[in-house]
Amino acid sequence: VAALLDRRLIFVTGKGGVGKSTVAIALGLLAARSGRRTIVAELARQERVRNSFAAGGDTFEEVEVADGLFTISIDPESAMEEYLRVKTGRIGQALGSSRLFQAFAMATPGMRELLSMGKVWELAQSARRTSGADPYDVVIVDSPAAGHGIGLLRTPRTFADIARVGPVAATAQRIAASIDDRSFTAVLAVATAEEMPVNETLWLSEALAGDGLALDAVIVNALYLERFSAADGTRLARARRGTGVSSPANAALGAALSLRARAAAQREQLNRLAEGLGAAPLQLPYLFAETFGHDELHALADALDAELGR
Ligand SMILES: Nc1ncnc2c1ncn2[C@@H]1O[C@H](COP(=O)(O)OP(=O)(O)OP(=O)(O)O)[C@@H](O)[C@H]1O
Numbered sequence: 001v002a003a004l005l006d007r008r009l010i011f012v013t014g015k016g017g018v019g020k021s022t023v024a025i026a027l028g029l030l031a032a033r034s035g036r037r038t039i040v041a042e043l044a045r046q047e048r049v050r051n052s053f054a055a056g057g058d059t060f061e062e063v064e065v066a067d068g069l070f071t072i073s074i075d076p077e078s079a080m081e082e083y084l085r086v087k088t089g090r091i092g093q094a095l096g097s098s099r100l101f102q103a104f105a106m107a108t109p110g111m112r113e114l115l116s117m118g119k120v121w122e123l124a125q126s127a128r129r130t131s132g133a134d135p136y137d138v139v140i141v142d143s144p145a146a147g148h149g150i151g152l153l154r155t156p157r158t159f160a161d162i163a164r165v166g167p168v169a170a171t172a173q174r175i176a177a178s179i180d181d182r183s184f185t186a187v188l189a190v191a192t193a194e195e196m197p198v199n200e201t202l203w204l205s206e207a208l209a210g211d212g213l214a215l216d217a218v219i220v221n222a223l224y225l226e227r228f229s230a231a232d233g234t235r236l237a238r239a240r241r242g243t244g245v246s247s248p249a250n251a252a253l254g255a256a257l258s259l260r261a262r263a264a265a266q267r268e269q270l271n272r273l274a275e276g277l278g279a280a281p282l283q284l285p286y287l288f289a290e291t292f293g294h295d296e297l298h299a300l301a302d303a304l305d306a307e308l309g310r
């Protein structure tokens, strides 16, 4: 896994709300800190990265949010306009800005995904086709939730197989070949140590393996520290029985017991995931903070660094 940041294209996927965007940004910070020119690409105008760094700028623009760390929000419409402008000059530009043509193109199943993947791929090229654009060492894609993420990864291959000839097929073929090249592309899954996210990660791992796209790493996010052992739990419970129901001591001991129970439940799910995957996932701590800001992102980057070097 140490070589993870040597891949040019890294997809971060996983169930909704498990911390995909957070992990993508932390990984981006880590890559940038190591001297790699890095961009975190969000799909579908989420603008999470921009907001985390209070940066402005047009969404489809590449904006630097920290030293060596850039972000872009990719939407299929802008991706198509750019593609046609760069590839076909004035006629393409006219087509790209035609609402009728846009509506027609976007109605083609999978076209939105292909256009987004095309832009992601373009960002990861050492010779950028967008004139004047500098190359990146690492492109991190904050992918949509698991099912859609798989669809996204499969789209170029599907187009290449269906179209076979013509410019779309040729482009799709080039993108698909880059994704299949595991020295170029990595796929990460983020999960939390809960029943459903663990199930979905095991499903994702199998579905991707079936496509020859085995997960490069699974990251379990937001883990509680195990502050209390099982024996501590017994002692806490006994102490609590000696307190008055509405006393502060009762409440404090209750909170400690509840935290212990949650940490224990997480360990169970973590073990189930490790067993299912046949490998220990990387672990990131739950960070207690009033607002999740720069310090927290850097702390997660540090934790990722340690886990990747393990
Ligand atoms: N390790 C952590 N400790 C504490 N809070 C966290 C941690 N990781 C993520 N969070 C918080 O959890 C929430 C969800 O995280 P995030 O937006 O990264 O998830 P997501 O998977 O990208 O969600 P979506 O599927 O909606 O895009 C955010 O408020 C984030 O600040």
Ligand SMILES: [Mg+2]
Pocket (backbone or CB within 6 Å): 020, 021, 022, 046, 048, 142
């Ligand atoms: Mg997100």
